[in-house]
Amino acid sequence: MGAALRQFVSNLGSFILALLLAFTVWIAATLQNDPFSVQAFPNVPVTLVNQPDSTILFNENDFSETTAVTVRAPESVLSELRTSDFVATMDLEGVQPGTPTSVPIEVTSGNEAVRIQSWSPSRQNVQLEALKTAVLLITIEVEGQIATGYQSSDPVVTPGVVEVHGPEPLLAEVVSVGGTVDVSGARADVTEKVRVIPMDADGQLVSGLDWTPDQVEVQVDVRRKLGYKPDVEVVPDLRGAPAAGYRLGSVSVEPSTVTLAGVPAVLDELPGFIETLPISVTNATADLLEHSTLTVPNTVVVVGVDYVTVTVEVLAIQSSRAMTASVEIQGVRPGWIATPSPPMVDVILEGPDATLAAMEPHDLRVIVDLFDYSLGVHRVEPDVLVPEGVTVVSIIPETIEVAITTIPTPTPTATVTPTVTATLTATLTVTTEP
Numbered sequence: 001m002g003a004a005l006r007q008f009v010s011n012l013g014s015f016i017l018a019l020l021l022a023f024t025v026w027i028a029a030t031l032q033n034d035p036f037s038v039q040a041f042p043n044v045p046v047t048l049v050n051q052p053d054s055t056i057l058f059n060e061n062d063f064s065e066t067t068a069v070t071v072r073a074p075e076s077v078l079s080e081l082r083t084s085d086f087v088a089t090m091d092l093e094g095v096q097p098g099t100p101t102s103v104p105i106e107v108t109s110g111n112e113a114v115r116i117q118s119w120s121p122s123r124q125n126v127q128l129e130a131l132k133t134a135v136l137l138i139t140i141e142v143e144g145q146i147a148t149g150y151q152s153s154d155p156v157v158t159p160g161v162v163e164v165h166g167p168e169p170l171l172a173e174v175v176s177v178g179g180t181v182d183v184s185g186a187r188a189d190v191t192e193k194v195r196v197i198p199m200d201a202d203g204q205l206v207s208g209l210d211w212t213p214d215q216v217e218v219q220v221d222v223r224r225k226l227g228y229k230p231d232v233e234v235v236p237d238l239r240g241a242p243a244a245g246y247r248l249g250s251v252s253v254e255p256s257t258v259t260l261a262g263v264p265a266v267l268d269e270l271p272g273f274i275e276t277l278p279i280s281v282t283n284a285t286a287d288l289l290e291h292s293t294l295t296v297p298n299t300v301v302v303v304g305v306d307y308v309t310v311t312v313e314v315l316a317i318q319s320s321r322a323m324t325a326s327v328e329i330q331g332v333r334p335g336w337i338a339t340p341s342p343p344m345v346d347v348i349l350e351g352p353d354a355t356l357a358a359m360e361p362h363d364l365r366v367i368v369d370l371f372d373y374s375l376g377v378h379r380v381e382p383d384v385l386v387p388e389g390v391t392v393v394s395i396i397p398e399t400i401e402v403a404i405t406t407i408p409t410p411t412p413t414a415t416v417t418p419t420v421t422a423t424l425t426a427t428l429t430v431t432t433e434p
Contacts, residue, residue, distance in 0.1 A: 144184030149230030
């Protein structure tokens with residue numbers, strides 16, 4: 001038994017040597033059939049782990065979210081390898097908020113045949129900041145001027161505060177949270193939904209923050225100012241009548257309303273309108289443009305207005321008239337003749353009464369233009385010429401039948417010369433005596 005053990009021990013070295021030689025031959029054969037190679041994987045995602053609660057990566061814009069990994073492995077393994085086979089992490093445990101810290105990137109792979117040689121970047125600067133919430137009052141700025149004669153109250157905001165959430169350094173930049181409401185020309189209470197934003201000392205939006213609510217209701221009370229009577233309508237005092245054949249059209253006043261100021265008791269006695277000085281429209285035949293002051297009691301003044309502008313439209317009275325006109329022929333070629341049927345038409349006209357009444361037969365022309373027509377019978381729509389301001393309503397008939405023929409050649413006729421023949425007749429009278 002001892003001799004066998006000694007023989008085994010003496011042969012053990014040879015056995016191990018043979019085993020190593022066989023393994024070396026196997027590796028050499030394997031490497032010859034599947035050699036090692038190097039390959040880069042450029043976009044392996046980097047994951048942050050163990051990040052402290054209620055913190056945020058503040059230098060996100062300077063932070064690379066991927067790393068490029070270079071590995072060595074058999075070509076058969078590399079052909080199957082994907083970016084998802086790698087895990088790149090940065091351990092943020094122990095990183096203090098507000099302190100920039102260089103943190104290494106660790107890369108691993110679950111494939112044992114893969115040897116990770118390098119990766120870049122291999123570490124990055126990380127700046128974590130604490131997330132905070134601040135409750136701030138809302139400030140609303142009122143823009144514009146309310147109407148003259150009114151006064152407004154300070155804006156009432158509902159709700160009056162806003163919660164702003166975000167990184168502590170950004171919250172420190174916030175000086176106010178507010179928005180604007182426009183009350184230009186307001187004569188009644190203004191109620192609007194207004195968007196509010198966190199602003200820095202320059203009145204600019206501080207980005208990177210969240211806030212709730214982002215809209216609030218703003219109400220501005222507007223009421224009449226004591227000693228003023230606003231929105232008094234201006235009524236023009238028109239006297240007379242336009243010329244015969246004309247009438248008044250639209251009448252406008254600019255400004256159409258004014259604000260009066262004075263003793264409240266006097267203002268309360270005034271009606272809701274105020275008249276201009278008398279404006280004459282007697283015998284007017286055209287539009288009028290007049291500047292006029294307003295009639296107010298001595299103790300009352302018109303605020304901000306010295307006079308008003310009154311525009312009066314003067315229009316001609318429209319009527320209609322029927323007239324008969326002969327058909328005129330134009331454009332007939334030499335050697336041709338045109339015969340219209342009917343030779344006269346009735347025309348219904350519309351226009352200012354004075355113009356129609358003054359029209360003579362020669363003021364109305366009905367023309368048939370035959371410039372492009374050939375021989376034969378044609379139906380042609382005539383053109384009607386009328387004075388300015390007169391409209392042709394209809395023509396009876398609407399079309400004229402025109403026969404275009406050649407002018408006939410004259411036929412020669414015989415000339416008869418009268419001949420006078422004298423005839424002498426003798427009468428014999430016989431008388432018998434008894």
